[in-house]
Amino acid sequence: MIRRPIIGIVGNNYLMNEEYPVHASGQMNCAVISEVMNCIPLIIPSNPMYSSIDELMHICDGFLFTGAQPNVHPEEYGHHPTEAYGKFDRDRDRVALPLIRKCVQAGQPVFGVCRGFQEFNVAMGGTLHPEIRDIPGRDNHRMPPDGTLEEKFALRHKIDLQIGGVFERILKSNSIMVNSLHGQGILEAGPRIMIEGWAPDKTPEAINITEAKGFALAVQWHPEWNAKEDPVSRPLFEEFSKAAYRWQDDIVKI
Ligand SMILES: [Mn+2]
Incomplete structure (x- = not known):
């Protein structure tokens, strides 16, 4: 092995101090990739002009689709935007959605968190509630x-x-406790979205993409928080890591 697997973090675009445009991601995302997954974190500036989806897949061994304040633009699932949808990040939409579809098709490992969970559903033809x-x-x-x-x-x-389900197998339990920092949620699940976890009010919170060739899980909560100690976060990121190591091995063999 030449290097450890690289996990691309789909970055966010926003205005620092409400005026200076930056590409960024939370440090907790990098920390969990380094400290729990033993992989290399790489923040991707989400702009479809900078790199093609194929180039990103060539550089990275897996992708983390993180949480973010802006919501997926409702035009991506055929709804009209209203004020209830809040802010958007169209460049992240344009990178994340095709990247999810192509990774699922190829079997390249992907893990979605919060906004990333919502991106998985939209990428697979589902809709969201603001x-x-x-x-x-x-x-x-x-x-x-x-x-x-x-x-x-x-x-x-x-x-x-x-x-x-896959989550029960990884977590060895069918009842877990999680944090909750989301206003949006799944309205209709896409045809290949298998809901495997529900909050007490029946809000979908854990999904698996059926017939994905590789690791393709997403959660509505934030497992990157306290990931080293949390009994739910740690096994999920360890499983994602194993998938990234397997992917890298397979690519090297080719
Ligand atoms: Mn919740």
Whole structure:
């Protein structure tokens, strides 16, 4: 092996201090790739002009689709934007959605978190709801508006996992506790989206893409928080890591 696997982090585009444009990703994403996965984190500037999807797949061995404040643009799933949808990051949409589709087809490992989870669903033909707490019977899944990071990322609700599913196999349990920092959620699951985890109010929180050739899981919560110690986060990232090492081995053999 020449080097450890590289995990591309699909970066966010935003205005620092509301005026200076930057490409960025949270440091927790890099830390989990380095410290739990034993892989190399590489933040990708999400702009389709800079690199093709094939070039990104050649550079990296797997991809992490992280959380972010801007939502996937509703035109990507045939809905009209309203103020309820908040801010957008069209360049990330244009990189993330085709990258998910192509990786799933190729078997290159992909893991989605929060916005990444929503990107998986949209990439596979599903739709999103801009504010799930407005759906009758649903809870508020947003983070507390105030407080420390520890309070914002604290465990908030249970998830029931599908018995016999991929998540249950990895986590060796069908009931787990997770944090919750999302306003959006899945409205209709795409045809190949297998929902394997539900919050107590039936909001989908863990998905697997059926008939994907490789590792293709996504979660609505933020497993990068406290990933070294958390009994749910750690096995998920370890499994993602194994998939990236396997992918790299296979590529080297070719
Ligand atoms: Mn939640």
